[in-house]
Amino acid sequence: MFFRFLFAVPVIALFCLPASAGQYDAQFRQFLKSDVAPAARQAGVSQATLDRELKGLTPDTSLPGLVGPGGKGKPPKINFQAEFKSPARYFRDSQFNALVPRGRSLMKQHASALSRIEAKYGVPRRIILAIWARESGYGSAKIPYDAIRVLATQAFMGQRPEFFKGELIAGLKILQNGDVSRTGMKSSWGGAMGQPQFLPSSFLKYAVDFDGDGKRNIWSSDVDTMASIAHYLSAHGWVKGRDWGYEVFLPENVSCTREGPDNRQAISAFVREGVRRVSGKPFPANEVNQPGNILLPAGRYGPAFIATENFYVIKDYNESDAYALFVGHLADRYGSNKGFAGKWKPMKETTRGAVRNLQQRLEGLGHDVGGADGLIGFKTRRSIGRDQEKNGFFATCWVG
Structure with missing residues (x-):
């Protein structure tokens, strides 16, 4: 899937590689001939497909984040100025209020x-619709790039050349299989394709023809798009009959340091400790004896949740707590369009560099922060909380 700007994900300055027109064309052609073509043929791509799809191809040096041929140039700068502002911006009610009516309408239209999709894959329609909404606004988002040109450019001069060479070969296989024409094979600037924003390798594994026209069409078929999303989630372990999670009141006697799927x-057991749903309703009978875990995306500075395994299946679609929570919350709001009961409290703003330094200090004290990457995942949050408790403070599990 394509990673977008989330409140806990670095905001990359989208600088383009300075290049005069045609500067890299000859080197690019040689790259396609000597590097891509042999690997593609070995993977089963025919010479006819290579000749047809790569002929006359030039790199798109306007793409953000390029570093130079071979991926050996200087990485683009990272903007550290606004990374950890309040997630309230990401969960603005206005976004959900705009998405809910269209989602409800599509549920009726495609009932x-x-x-049939639910029966086959076991994934609730509201989850399918919520991912579709988040990825492409139910297909309304502009997805303007030539996928093959993007993938070839990223393989030639992006930051992950080997990864994108594999995706380029997968893209060539898609065209060879005939599911979509070259003109119809549109992607984002990062190579994620169509309404569900599948990378080509994901398309080959999970895209399905559910409308029966003989083509796996995630660009213009709503039905194929929804079924492909459901297939992806099912293949990644969606537990049929369980929800993604529940917003809860987390009493102070239950430490935030206990967060995490591990x-x-x-x-x-959480209920016996005083955890209760914000709705006042009991947990569903089919859920109460099933496993769950505490989820605190902003520590004690935001709403609290009990998450199920399915929350982490959604995270497999896009590796972000914020993304998965957005999807789960939108799915809930198709029923009753209400915001979180808990509030996103004002929090100390910081930078990715400062968080990385904090993580390194915590590692030095023996904490497992999940890697000093500057991102505040659950292992970092609870490590902060454990250090706070060790020093006699009430654990908030958040910076500051």
């Missing part, structure tokens, strides 16, 4: 197809 216990 029959969604029933600290799962029966939801009934």
